Amino acid sequence: MKIGWGTGIVIAIVAFMSFILYLVITMSTDNNFSHDLVTEQYYQQELEYQQEINAEKNLRNLEEKITLQKSSEGLKIKFPTKFNNEKIEGKVFLYRPSNKQLDFEIPISTSDTYLLVPEQRLLNGRWNIKISWKHKNTDYLFKKELVY
Template sequence: MKINWGTAIVLAFVAFISFIMFFVVRMSTDNRANHDLVTEEYYRDELGYQKEIDAEENANKNARISVVKSDEGLTLTFPEDFEYNKIKGTVSLYRPSNKHLDFDLDLSLSNKHLLIPDNRLLGGRWDIKVFWEYDGEAYLHKESLTY
């Protein structure tokens, strides 16, 4: 059987389209390729973004938090001139590679330092977001680190 050039071009196009469709179907059904958004409620979170910007600027001007890695874990140190018992807020740790490792902690300080234990943190990249209030003023500290 002899194949002319027109038939060969059509067969080449069909083979190429089949090859591409195979990978599209495979990647859309494979559980290893997760296509999640950063947050579940992306559009709702976007509406409160200006409050975050204001709180972050407020923290950069008035109250910087230091984050230090140690053998025990991560130590967050709050400003010395603030009374620690008036500080209320949350610490969110976000793991970009696996959303199942994300967790939040409520701030309950017994001194100027907060220790996040080493056993809660696996090695890799973590994004830390500390949102806290002191005397009705909102503060936000964001940092990415590799643990």
């Protein structure tokens, strides 16, 4: 039996469509290919983005910047010395891009002009740190990628 060029094209198109359909079904149902968002409240955070822009602008206007320092106890976050320690309120969020289970958030409570993130909470690798705090009704936001 001889196959003509028209029949060959139809067979090729059907084979290609079957292959693509197989890939779509495999990627949709296989647990190895999970499609998680970075956060569950993605759209809510998108609406609050202008507040983040304003808080980052407030941080840039400071004369003394926030600094991160690695020490034997952990990660030391030093706030500008002009801030009164008792009036700083906020949170530190550490996000691990490679593993969602390692993400954690700690409230800011300073005894001096710094906050210490314990060494045992930070595994070696890449972290995204987001420090949002308020001092005298002014919001500040610090974001940075760091390798610990």
